[in-house]
Amino acid sequence: MGKGFFQVPTAYNEPIKSYAPGTPEREEVLKQYNQYYKGNVEVPLYVGSEEIKTGNTRSMSPPHEHKHVVGKFHLAEKKHVEKAISNCLDSREAWANLTWEQRAAIFLKAAELIAGPYRAKINAATMMAQSKTIHQAEIDAACEFIDFLRFNVEYMTQIYTEQPESAEGIWNRVEYRPLEGFVYAITPFNFTAIAGNLPASAAMMGNVVIWKPSDSQVFSAKVIIDVFKEAGLPDGVINVVFGDPVMVTETVLASPDFSGLHFTGSTFVFKELWKQIGNNIHTYKTYPRIVGETGGKDFIIAHPTAKPKQVATAIVRGAFEFQGQKCSAASRVYLPKSTADEILDLVKADLESFKKPGSPADMGNFVTAVIHEGSFDKLAKYIDQAKEDSNAKIIAGGNYDKSVGYFIEPTVILTEDPKYTTMCTELFGPVVTIYIYDDADWAKTLELVDGTSEYALTGAVLATDRYAIDEATKALQNCAGNFYINDKPTGAVVGQQPFGGARASGTNDKAGSAQNLLRWVSPRLIKETFVTPEDYRYPFLG
Ligand SMILES: NC(=O)c1ccc[n+]([C@@H]2O[C@H](COP(=O)([O-])OP(=O)(O)OC[C@H]3O[C@@H](n4cnc5c(N)ncnc54)[C@H](O)[C@@H]3O)[C@@H](O)[C@H]2O)c1
Numbered sequence: 001m002g003k004g005f006f007q008v009p010t011a012y013n014e015p016i017k018s019y020a021p022g023t024p025e026r027e028e029v030l031k032q033y034n035q036y037y038k039g040n041v042e043v044p045l046y047v048g049s050e051e052i053k054t055g056n057t058r059s060m061s062p063p064h065e066h067k068h069v070v071g072k073f074h075l076a077e078k079k080h081v082e083k084a085i086s087n088c089l090d091s092r093e094a095w096a097n098l099t100w101e102q103r104a105a106i107f108l109k110a111a112e113l114i115a116g117p118y119r120a121k122i123n124a125a126t127m128m129a130q131s132k133t134i135h136q137a138e139i140d141a142a143c144e145f146i147d148f149l150r151f152n153v154e155y156m157t158q159i160y161t162e163q164p165e166s167a168e169g170i171w172n173r174v175e176y177r178p179l180e181g182f183v184y185a186i187t188p189f190n191f192t193a194i195a196g197n198l199p200a201s202a203a204m205m206g207n208v209v210i211w212k213p214s215d216s217q218v219f220s221a222k223v224i225i226d227v228f229k230e231a232g233l234p235d236g237v238i239n240v241v242f243g244d245p246v247m248v249t250e251t252v253l254a255s256p257d258f259s260g261l262h263f264t265g266s267t268f269v270f271k272e273l274w275k276q277i278g279n280n281i282h283t284y285k286t287y288p289r290i291v292g293e294t295g296g297k298d299f300i301i302a303h304p305t306a307k308p309k310q311v312a313t314a315i316v317r318g319a320f321e322f323q324g325q326k327c328s329a330a331s332r333v334y335l336p337k338s339t340a341d342e343i344l345d346l347v348k349a350d351l352e353s354f355k356k357p358g359s360p361a362d363m364g365n366f367v368t369a370v371i372h373e374g375s376f377d378k379l380a381k382y383i384d385q386a387k388e389d390s391n392a393k394i395i396a397g398g399n400y401d402k403s404v405g406y407f408i409e410p411t412v413i414l415t416e417d418p419k420y421t422t423m424c425t426e427l428f429g430p431v432v433t434i435y436i437y438d439d440a441d442w443a444k445t446l447e448l449v450d451g452t453s454e455y456a457l458t459g460a461v462l463a464t465d466r467y468a469i470d471e472a473t474k475a476l477q478n479c480a481g482n483f484y485i486n487d488k489p490t491g492a493v494v495g496q497q498p499f500g501g502a503r504a505s506g507t508n509d510k511a512g513s514a515q516n517l518l519r520w521v522s523p524r525l526i527k528e529t530f531v532t533p534e535d536y537r538y539p540f541l542g
Pocket residue numbers: 186187188189190191194212213214215245246249264265266267269272273293294295296326327328426428457499500501505506
């Protein structure tokens with residue numbers, strides 16, 4: 001603490017810019033995109049004050065034009081990861097002892113840099129790296145990232161303010177120490193904001209961090225690093241390594257100073273990491289904190305009283321924005337027989353109004369490419385299987401083409417089997433499966449929704465009947481960490497809908513909340529007694 005009880009600026013959600021034709025932001029972001037497109041970005045490892053070019057590189061290409069190269073990044077060997085760990089630990093004392101308001105100022109400055117001079121850069125880089133449309137880039141890379149930084153600073157001060165009672169003659173106080181060691185942040189490809197937030201939230205609480213971004217997000221990760229540097233984050237606080245995830249992770253988890261994992265990605269990988277940490281448990285100086293937000297099989301259930309146009313829009317936006325590559329994306333839908341045809345006709349009409357999947361540089365596109373060839377091939381396989389299976393039927397889309405970009409047409413599968421494979425498995429792409437239930441089976445269908453998937457991330461109920469809404473809210477209590485009434489299940493906003501799921505979807509530590517930040521501190525209680533006893537005898541002993 002400095003010399004004062006400082007109050008941080010009140011956090012607020014960054015307004016979303018429109019990028020409508022003729023707006024200055026549209027011109028600026030397209031100019032930046034074209035500059036990146038023609039350029040050749042080179043991304044080193046960031047270890048302490050060093051930018052290491054190992055010479056072993058991988059090229060970066062936009063998913064919507066995978067033969068075009070926009071840069072390369074350097075891959076770490078084991079020795080670089082070990083160096084990153086020792087740099088991290090060397091930086092720990094100075095960073096942990098810096099007064100909190102100085103840390104807060106760095107991250108608040110980062111938020112303002114993204115809101116201003118870096119906005120076009122971080123959005124254009126996200127369009128390039130992850131093939132997001134400008135709207136999807138804006139709500140993620142600009143707005144959500146800014147919100148994470150602003151709100152977390154506020155939550156940090158709320159945590160520090162939380163203090164115990166003190167009885168007469170004593171003073172109890174709690175200091176929120178950073179973890180003793182370093183935090184390892186592993187981030188997914190799909191959200192630039194998550195990539196930035198995972199290392200930043202731990203660092204904000206005074207921790208030093210090793211950050212391993214996804215190979216498919218390095219182009220936009222570079223802008224995050226540039227922002228942190230310009231905001232004045234000292235060298236060695238967040239060390240960035242790219243490379244073979246297995247080697248990097250084994251090396252990191254072998255360190256006795258490993259004290260926390262901040263992970264977002266697939267359920268399978270998270271469970272493997274948990275196992276590895278368990279196997280090494282006797283070697284660590286402290287019990288590592290494990291935070292993981294993982295996969296989903298997110299649902300929409302419509303009641304017979306739901307308005308068909310609203311259900312159709314929730315499906316189209318919830319399932320197909322960003323090509324269904326949000327962990328929150330709707331991918332299994334339950335429609336009542338009485339309104340199913342009308343809803344599906346509306347969905348089909350919307351899909352017909354989309355242009356064919358293409359580049360985000362064409363701002364008329366609603367759907368662009370999926371992230372990489374592995375994802376494309378997996379989705380194509382499920383679509384082909386659905387074409388063959390007697391209990392499934394493709395009623396919209398079903399085409400794909402990877403000759404230029406990894407383009408999968410938004411696809412709707414209709415099944416009579418509520419446990420059909422695409423009703424249960426996370427596909428992570430623009431494919432949604434529909435099951436139609438008898439109106440009379442509403443209560444049974446709620447049980448089905450609850451029992452179909454191992455995940456419990458997001459879900460939505462649409463209805464106008466309040467009793468039905470109440471029934472669904474109760475019946476579906478444990479199958480979504482974020483539950484939406486009369487809305488799509490995507491698009492959580494920091495400060496308004498803290499995000500995370502349970503069951504196989506994660507530890508539900510709610511990214512962008514005080515609850516998450518509490519995982520990165522180890523509180524120390526200090527009790528001070530003003531008049532210290534000098535006799536062991538109680539008064540009744542005489
Ligand atoms: N719940 C959430 O908040 C949330 C948010 C975003 C994404 N996700 C989930 O993330 C997944 C999509 O992202 P992805 O494809 O980048 O996930 P992924 O699991 O393939 O990769 C995530 C990160 O883990 C690393 N990784 C992969 N294999 C590893 C291994 N064996 N050891 C250590 N690290 C390893 C990757 O390099 C990457 O950095 C989906 O399952 C999605 O639901 C969840």
